[in-house]
Amino acid sequence: xxxxxxxxxxxxxxxxxxxxxxxxxxxxxxxxxxxxxxxxxxxxxxxxxxxxxxxxxxxxxxxxxxxxxxxxxxxxxxxxxxxxxxxxxxxxxxxxxxxxxxxxxxxxxxxxxxxxxxxxxxxxxxxxxxxxxxxxxxxxxxxxxxxxxxxxxxxxxxxxxxxxxxxxxxxxxxxxxxxxxxxxxxxxxxxxxxxxxxxxxxxxxxxxxxxxxxxxxxxxxxxxxxxxxxxxxxxxxxxxxxxxxxxxxxxxxxxxxxxxxxxxxxxxxxxxxxxxxxxxxxxxxxxxxxxxxxxxxxxxxxxxxxxxxxxxxxxxxxxxxxxxxxxxxxxxxxxxxxxxxxxxxxxxxxxxxxxxxxxxxxxxxxxxxxxxxxxxxxxxxxxxxxxxxxxxxxxxxxxxxxxxxxxxxxxxxxxxxxxxxxxxxxxxxxxxxxxxxxxxxxxxxxxxxxxxxxxxxxxxxx
Amino acid sequence: xxxxxxxxxxxxxxxxxxxxxxxxxxxxxxxxxxxxxxxxxxxxxxxxxxxxxxxxxxxxxxxxxxxxxxxxxxxxxxxxxxxxxxxxxxxxxxxxxxxxxxxxxxxxxxxxxxxxxxxxxxxxxxxxxxxxxxxxxxxxxxxxxxxxxxxxxxxxxxxxxxxxxxxxxxxxxxxx
Numbered sequence: 001x002x003x004x005x006x007x008x009x010x011x012x013x014x015x016x017x018x019x020x021x022x023x024x025x026x027x028x029x030x031x032x033x034x035x036x037x038x039x040x041x042x043x044x045x046x047x048x049x050x051x052x053x054x055x056x057x058x059x060x061x062x063x064x065x066x067x068x069x070x071x072x073x074x075x076x077x078x079x080x081x082x083x084x085x086x087x088x089x090x091x092x093x094x095x096x097x098x099x100x101x102x103x104x105x106x107x108x109x110x111x112x113x114x115x116x117x118x119x120x121x122x123x124x125x126x127x128x129x130x131x132x133x134x135x136x137x138x139x140x141x142x143x144x145x146x147x148x149x150x151x152x153x154x155x156x157x158x159x160x161x162x163x164x165x166x167x168x169x170x171x172x173x174x175x176x177x178x179x180x181x182x183x184x185x186x187x188x189x190x191x192x193x194x195x196x197x198x199x200x201x202x203x204x205x206x207x208x209x210x211x212x213x214x215x216x217x218x219x220x221x222x223x224x225x226x227x228x229x230x231x232x233x234x235x236x237x238x239x240x241x242x243x244x245x246x247x248x249x250x251x252x253x254x255x256x257x258x259x260x261x262x263x264x265x266x267x268x269x270x271x272x273x274x275x276x277x278x279x280x281x282x283x284x285x286x287x288x289x290x291x292x293x294x295x296x297x298x299x300x301x302x303x304x305x306x307x308x309x310x311x312x313x314x315x316x317x318x319x320x321x322x323x324x325x326x327x328x329x330x331x332x333x334x335x336x337x338x339x340x341x342x343x344x345x346x347x348x349x350x351x352x353x354x355x356x357x358x359x360x361x362x363x364x365x366x367x368x369x370x371x372x373x374x375x376x377x378x379x380x381x382x383x384x385x386x387x388x389x390x391x392x393x394x395x396x397x398x399x400x401x402x403x404x405x406x407x408x409x410x411x412x413x414x415x416x417x418x419x420x421x422x423x424x425x426x427x428x429x430x431x432x433x434x435x436x437x438x439x440x441x442x443x444x445x446x447x448x449x450x451x452x453x454x455x456x457x458x459x460x461x462x
Numbered sequence: 463x464x465x466x467x468x469x470x471x472x473x474x475x476x477x478x479x480x481x482x483x484x485x486x487x488x489x490x491x492x493x494x495x496x497x498x499x500x501x502x503x504x505x506x507x508x509x510x511x512x513x514x515x516x517x518x519x520x521x522x523x524x525x526x527x528x529x530x531x532x533x534x535x536x537x538x539x540x541x542x543x544x545x546x547x548x549x550x551x552x553x554x555x556x557x558x559x560x561x562x563x564x565x566x567x568x569x570x571x572x573x574x575x576x577x578x579x580x581x582x583x584x585x586x587x588x589x590x591x592x593x594x595x596x597x598x599x600x601x602x603x604x605x606x607x608x609x610x611x612x613x614x615x616x617x618x619x620x621x622x623x624x625x626x627x628x629x630x631x632x633x634x635x636x637x638x
Contacts, residue, residue: 265557
């Protein structure tokens with residue numbers, strides 16, 4: 001009646017293929033793109049580890065939040081949320097290793113920070129930030145998060161596997177553990193986003209970056225659990241889970257998408273309006289390069305416009321096809337979002353950018369010169385203004401044409417076949433750990449006090 | 463919809479009995495004019511066969527109107543009517559319009575939905591609401607049937623049906 005998930009060989013085989021594709025992709029990226037000390041390879045590992053660790057942590061957070069609030073809607077799929085977190089138990093250590101390797105110059109992801117750490121000279125704006133990025137403190141923090149995540153992932157998985165959940169004392173204890181995890185999650189999730197992603201560009205800062213990443217994790221984790229529920233139902237498991245439970249998850253998915261957009265726009269609009277060079281450098285980098293401008297607006301379309309128009313109605317959240325498609329699309333959208341954060345700075349071709357700036361400056365000089373000349377003419381010959389503008393435009397067109405030929409690629413990375421292969425590989429590892437954990441105990445927590453209530457869940461509105 | 467002058471009111475004292483009674487009465491093909499309960503009864507809309515409320519569609523429309531009004535008005539003032547240079551931003555700084563557009567969207571849809579709701583439910587100022595039975599705010603679940611132009615033997619059948627389905631009281635009421 002309540003079977004364990006059978007981790008069959010065919011599923012295992014498919015996952016092994018996925019992992020194989022990922023390894024192949026990593027090799028491909030490593031040997032094909034050698035620029036900036038294989039920056040693209042390391043960016044791939046960083047982005048994917050960060051993404052899937054976030055999904056895992058959010059799965060744990062969903063259980064914790066519902067448990068603290070005496071929730072019952074999640075009871076049937078509790079073990080799915082818990083199993084998401086197995087990757088996060090190890091993801092923290094991978095992030096720690098990435099930063100440690102950056103500090104010993106194996107790769108150049110954290111070069112802006114490590115350069116100044118090693119040489120002691122550089123931009124004076126970094127001096128206060130260097131206290132935060134002192135190697136011992138930096139690695140120590142990461143070690144603390146990793147250990148906490150490992151302990152909570154293991155601890156909560158084991159705790160909710162207990163068969164005496166109906167005992168009020170055990171239930172009370174589960175709420176204490178959950179409350180503790182919410183505090184840990186709130187802190188570590190913000191700190192990890194500053195430590196491994198915002199530090200790629202130590203000049204830039206955004207005070208809502210932690211929240212922003214939290215919203216991204218939320219969308220990706222909810223999308224992942226919806227897809228997994230649909231998959232498990234198609235295999236004949238989780239018969240008690242019906243469209244009401246998926247509807248609840250869909251509502252959260254919709255809500256988190258809007259929340260993500262709200263934070264994205266806040267971050268952008270305030271920095272654009274304030275126009276402080278320290279903050280706008282982040283956006284200038286992305287908007288100057290056509291490719292990144294495209295991915296930035298692609299994320300807005302996928303993560304905002306799609307859920308706003310197609311997930312808002314009740315029917316589309318209760319239909320497994322539409323919600324499944326939406327979930328898959330949102331997972332991809334939030335991967336692209338993390339791509340925008342982790343791939344730009346390390347793969348930035350500084351020399352090409354400097355050349356571009358000089359060329360642009362020379363264009364401006366030509367324009368200014370032409371304008372000055374025309375003004376002189378206007379004073380002396382009383383030339384009509386219309387002709388002035390014509391001369392200026394031709395001058396601009398002329399110089400822009402010249403500049404265009406000299407322009408070198410300003411970035412080394414984009415979303416290519418390699419990136420997709422690595423993503424598939426990490427997804428394979430993630431799902432392998434997920435299914436491995438899920439197969440250890442019955443999918444549904446049979447002894448949970450809220451199980452009957454969850455089976456009768458009915459979503460009436462929205 | 464015109465309110466009927468002559469009505470038959472059935473009163474129940476328990477929600478479960480009431481819900482079953484509604485199912486049975488509707489199965490007999492009798493039209494229910496109004497249903498009044500002291501608290502929201504779970505599943506009442508389903509047994510009454512109500513469609514989904516169209517209020518949220520109205521809300522979406524009002525929101526769209528608010529968005530268009532806010533965006534077009536700001537665009538007109540900032541580009542055509544009185545272009546101003548604010549901190550070197552373009553004359554059409556669309557990003558800084560978004561928060562105001564959002565507020566206007568919320569304002570329009572909130573006011574629009576409230577007013578639509580009030581008008582649809584005949585709750586405009588000065589309106590004296592018709593009270594079918596005062597106990598529906600206390601402990602009675604009422605069903606109201608339109609009795610205008612209904613033959614007296616049909617009405618007797620209706621009264622008997624209500625009593626048979628567990629009503630504690632059935633009464634006729636004439637308004638003005």
